[in-house]
Amino acid sequence: MAGAKTRIEERTEALAEPIAKENGAFIYDVEYAKNAGDWNLSVYIDKEGGVTINDCEAVSRALSDALDAEDFIPDAYTLIVSSPGLGRKLTKDRHLAASIGEPVELKGYKDIGGKGVKEIAGILRAFDKETVTIETEEEPKMLILKREDIAVIRLQLIL
Secondary structure (H helix, E strand, O other), rough: OOHHHHHHHHHHHHHHHHHHHHHOEEEEEEEEEEEEOOOEEEEEEEEOOOOOHHHHHHHHHHHHHHHHOOOOOOEEEEEEEOOOOOOOOOOHHHHHOOOOOOOEEEEEEOOOOOOOOOOOEEEEEEEOOOOEEEOOOOOOOEEEEHHHHHEEEEEOOOO
């Protein structure tokens, strides 16, 4: 299903981009995933100054019509159009690039940087195809982590 899932996400993003643009927004991310046994097609939109419920509703209505016309998703699913939120996941290189210098939280599949923990927070300093560099409060100050070892990286919520 991984290949089919990726194709669904890519086709949905291609359909959604012009719709979002018409509504003054852009596509942040698209995720097709099973949640509690049901398929959800989540489309995250954003714009300068943030999105409103009206933005989400306008994109959702137009995108729903476009998805019905294209009819390329074999499963029953729920379409969700929303903001990526303050603690947004950084899933693509463009997300990481826009977040350099920002506080982030990482969850790893295993021990992170030899620190004996699977979660760590710090400042995103750099990334490339294979690694992510985080500046932390503790030694070593700079951690270079393999991207394949990172389960989730998201902007840190600072209250």
